[in-house]
Structures are given as C-alpha cells and as structure tokens.
Amino acid sequence: MKKGVVSIMESKFLGLIDLIYQLVKSSFFFWITLVKSFVFFGLTTSFCTMLKVMEEILLGNGTPTRILYKEISSEYKGYKGLSLVTSFLLIYFSAFIIIPLPNSISSNTASIIKFSMIYLFLLTLVLFTYISWILVNMDLTLKKSIMFGFYLMIKRFFRTIILILMMIVLFSVSYKNFIFFIFLAPAIYANGVKIVLKKLVV
Template structure:
C-alpha cells in the first residue's frame, strides 16, 4: 500500500512539473507564438510519462525536447492565437449589441470558435505523427473533427469544464489545469485513428 501511494505522489509531482513547464514555455514564447509548441510538449510529455519514457530523462529535458520539436511553428501559433482573440472579441461586442440578428451571429461565432479550438488541438495531435504541410494537417484536422464528432464534443466539454474551473478557482486551474487537460485530451485522442 505504501509503495502504491509513493508511486501516485511521484506521478503527481511529475504532472505538476509538466504544468509548470507548460506555463513557463508559454510565457517564454509570449503566449501567442508558443501555443502550438507548448500544447505539443504538454501532450507528448504527459504521454511519455505515462509510458515510462521519463525514467531515463529529466522532465525538464524531456519537455524542452518536445517543445523544440515544433518550436518553428511560430507563425501558425500566431495565426491560431490571433483568430481566437478576434473571434472572442467579436463575441463580446455582439453580446453587447441589441439587434434581432445578434443571437444568430453569436451562434455562428461560437461555432467558429469551437471549430478553431478543435482545429488547433487536432493539428497539434497530428503534428506529433505527420510531417505534412499545414494545408494537409488543417484539412485532416477539419475532417477528423467532423468524423469523430463524439470525440470533438468530449474535447469541447473538457474545455468548458476547464473554463469554468478557471473562473471559479484560478489558482487550482493554474496548478492542475494543464496536466488534467493534457491527460483528458490524450485519453480522448487515443481513439482517433492516425490516417
């Protein structure tokens, strides 16, 4: 019993370190330039920890290696970040607008926002395995988000839970959010067949 508890706390400590490095590298990349490399490093490092790859490597070295695998994707990170910011800002202004079309525009913007987040997450997932151009990755991500609609809804549910967690208790979200989101996303994406 004591050894199982010890193993549990060792994994928890590793997950906390991964969360810390996620925030550190996200801030190091000025957030908008580091979304894709940080998300990739989060997902791959958590997968490596669960597979036991981290035993020979330090968590910091493992995270840095996974981050640098997609560190050149700054322009795509920038485009995803800017599109997310623009859609979210448009949602704010449409909600303040009193018109008969505001509900329809809000629904369209929410759909586009959800699709943007799904494209980002599926792209990060497929970039782990594929060396394709961005056009192919985005198309594959779009078709996968439709083909695996139940998984896409599960990811969106996870994002909504993380959003409410962040609004309810931000400190809990900062500490637990990245690794809980990464573990949930890895669990969901194991059902996606790599094409």
C-alpha cells in the same frame, strides 16, 4: 488481508499524488515555454511539446520534466504561423464574447451572436488540438496536418464533442479557480486529448 488492502490503497494514493505532481510540473513548464516563445508565436510549440511530454511521463520516462520540455520543444519551433493565426482567431472570437454588444442590437440577436462566437471559439481550439495531435503523432507536413485535422474533426464527431465538453468543464472550473487554470488545466487537457485520440483510426 487488511494489511494487503491498506497497502494497495496507499499505493494508489501515492500514485495519484505523483500524477498530480507531474500534471502540475507539466502545466508550469507549458506556460514557461509559451512565454519564452513570445506567447502568440509559441502556442503550437508549447502545446505539441506538452502532448509529447505527457506521453513520455506516462510511459515512465525518468527524465526530469524541465529537461523533456527543453529537448522536445525544439522539434516544434517551426510552426509560428499556425500559432499566430490560432491566437488571432481566439482573440477575435473572445472579443465578441467578452465585450458588450451595442444596445441597438436586440437581446435575441445578441444572444445568437454570443453563442455563435463561443461555438467558433471552441471549434478553433478543437481544430488546433487535432492539428497538434497530428503533428506529434504523424509524419505529415503542416498543410496536410491542417487538412487532415479538418477531416478528423468532422468524421470523428463523437470525439470532437468529447473534446468540447472537456474544454467546457475545464473552463468552468478555471473561471472559479485561477490556480487550477495555471497549474492543472493545461496538463489535464493534454492528458485527456491523449486518451480521447489515442486509438484514433482513419
């Protein structure tokens, strides 16, 4: 009986180690794909590819992660406009969050502005997440995916809140540990998105 329990624990432990290894590999190739796509133009390609790759990995596809990224990324290279607009908005909101506001602005007003920018930054990421998920899982044009993304972000408010909370946790941990940000955060978020939006029904 004890041997059976030990065997189960070992199996679960090895399964956890394998999952972490897969997350690390997927995150690593996410950044590689992003850089190869010239960062601002490749955000959609990289994230959509990672969503699809994580799905293939969890389904037990034995194809090496590097090959999966190479094969799948070509499917999402036509969304440079979405990547550029999303990148611009994230940088714009980030500038207000990071750069100190003029001293002429009261502390209360500055706090409101900072909070608003953080909120818009997170909403931009959430909308981008919905659009990417739709592009991967539904046969819709980009225009319809964007409109549907807005619709789902509002209608599925509880799921939207979960995505925001997930981002806050990952950003908080990443702020304290840059290695976590590089090798785990992207794939953990992609896996979380898969779980949160898996049974999404209109």
